[in-house]
Amino acid sequence: MQAESNKKPCVAVIGAGISGAACALQLQSLGFEVQVYEKSRGASGRLSTRRTDTWSADHGAQYFTARDPLFIEEVNRWIELGLVAQWQPKLGVYKEGSWSESLSKDKRFVGIPEMTAPTKHLAKQLSVQYETTICGMEKSTQGWALSSLEHGLLVKQFDMVVLAIPSPQVETLLKNISGQVSNLDKASKIANDSKMKSCWTMMVHFPHQSSFQFDAAFINQEAIAWIARNSTKPKRAGLDYWTVHASPEWSDVNLELAKEDVSAELLACMEKLGFNTLDAQVTMHRWRYASGGLEPMIEYHYSPVDGLGFCGDWxxxxxxxxxxxxGIKLANRINT
Ligand SMILES: Cc1cc2nc3c(=O)[nH]c(=O)nc-3n(C[C@H](O)[C@H](O)[C@H](O)COP(=O)(O)OP(=O)(O)OC[C@H]3O[C@@H](n4cnc5c(N)ncnc54)[C@H](O)[C@@H]3O)c2cc1C
Structure with a gap:
């Protein structure tokens, strides 16, 4: 649908993670009227940092890489704006009981002072209604009407809706659609075919471990898949905290375990890796939908006849x- 100067098509974007924020801003710059709805109190989704008065730790995405020329350009803009910096950790690999240094030459970027910085920068340029969990969608000849858990039926109606949320959450929302949606079966199949994996995350301070040979490491064939020392990232402050990610396979099997049981297992694994875990101060987080998605990828989904699109990592x-x-590709497609 082409944006015309006299009547701006109105789009609701559900989710203010990096995909939703990028899509919304691109649509806005193409002349669409855009309203974003986000269930949490801030933007950025899984690009996230846990903050307390005494420490902070990146507990979702750890860093990102940039390979596509369009994304490289965007990352360079973020660097110029002071939102992102390169992180050059001394990176280890643990395999079959022994350590080696990683040979990876990837350039790794992090948000500064926290991972949320780039998405928050995008979201500031948008109209975002936070603490609004979209739970129902109705299609009529007037367009789309949305309902949220917190506010019930929303007043505004939309020509189009973009779902920028993980696939299992798309699946749930699609089950709560009413009205005439032509390509609902196809949309549901796309969401259903995408398999997302979970991730148990431990944020931990080791009072008796002042140094370690690596700043971060990929761990193979253990419950843990990744460890990173937050203080080695640029512009981090506070107590020295490690972020520990359990592997997707281990997390999926142990998803419903109590936090205490998960932390006990992950601390035992950290001891095996050479850490002194005495008096460890632990905070746990469970990501139900952390990674994975459609294979092969389809980039985005858009049904012009329904005015319904999906974007996101999956x-x-x-x-x-x-x-x-x-997010960018979906916005450009909507504009064709
Ligand atoms: C533990 C972990 C480690 C990771 N490590 C890396 C890494 O090192 N490098 C890397 O590149 N990527 C990594 N990732 C993946 C990366 O975080 C994601 O690819 C990316 O952040 C996804 O962005 P998104 O916008 O597609 O989705 P999300 O970030 O999930 O955004 C979706 C947003 O929608 C909101 N939402 C959901 N449902 C609703 C609803 N019904 N109504 C309103 N709002 C809703 C959510 O609150 C969220 O803000 C990691 C992810 C996790 C969890």
Whole structure:
């Protein structure tokens, strides 16, 4: 649908993660009227940092890479604005009981002073209604009407809706659609075919471990898949905290375990890796939908006849770069 100067098509974007924010801003710059709805109190979704008075730790995405020329350009803009910086950790690999240094030459970027910085920068340029969990969608000849858990039926109606949320949450929302939607079966199949994996995350301070040979490491064949020392990232402050991610396979099997049981298992694994875990101060987080998605990727989904689109990492190879690209590509497609 082409944006005309006299009548701006009105789009609701559900989700203010990096894909939703990128899509919304691109639509806005193309002349669409855009309203974003986000269930939490702030933007950025899984690109996230846990903050307390004494420490902070990135507990979702750890860093991102940039390979596509369009995303490289955007990352360079973020660097110029002081929102992102390169992180050059001494990176280890643990395999079959021994350590080696990683040979990876990837350039790794992080938000500064926290991972939320780039998405928050995009969201500031948008109209975002926070603490609004969209739970129902109705299609009529007037367009789309939305309902939220917090506010019931929303007053505004939309020509189009973009779902920029993980695939299992898309699936749930599609089950709560009413009215005439032509391509609902196809849309549901796309969401249903995408398999997302979970991730148990431990944020931990080790009072008796002052140094370690690596700043971050990929761990193979253990409950843990990744460890990173937050203080080695640029512009981090506070107590020295490690972020520990359990592997997707281990997390899926142990998803319903109590936090205490998960932390006990992950601390035992950290001891095996050479950490002194005495008096460890632990905070746990469970990501039900952390990674994964459609294979092969389809970049985005859009049904012009319904005015319904999906964007997000799960449609574009996973990860931050894919999420951003998916949002931009969907916006450009809507504008054709
Ligand atoms: C533990 C972990 C580690 C990761 N590590 C990396 C990494 O190192 N590098 C990398 O590139 N990527 C990594 N990722 C993946 C990366 O975080 C994602 O690819 C990216 O952030 C996805 O962005 P998105 O906008 O598609 O989705 P999300 O960030 O999930 O955004 C979706 C937004 O929608 C909101 N929402 C959901 N449902 C509703 C609703 N019904 N109504 C309103 N709002 C709703 C959510 O609150 C959220 O803000 C990691 C992810 C996790 C969880």
């Amino acid at each position: 449609l574009h190879g996973g990860r931050v770069e894919g999420a951003w690209l998916s």
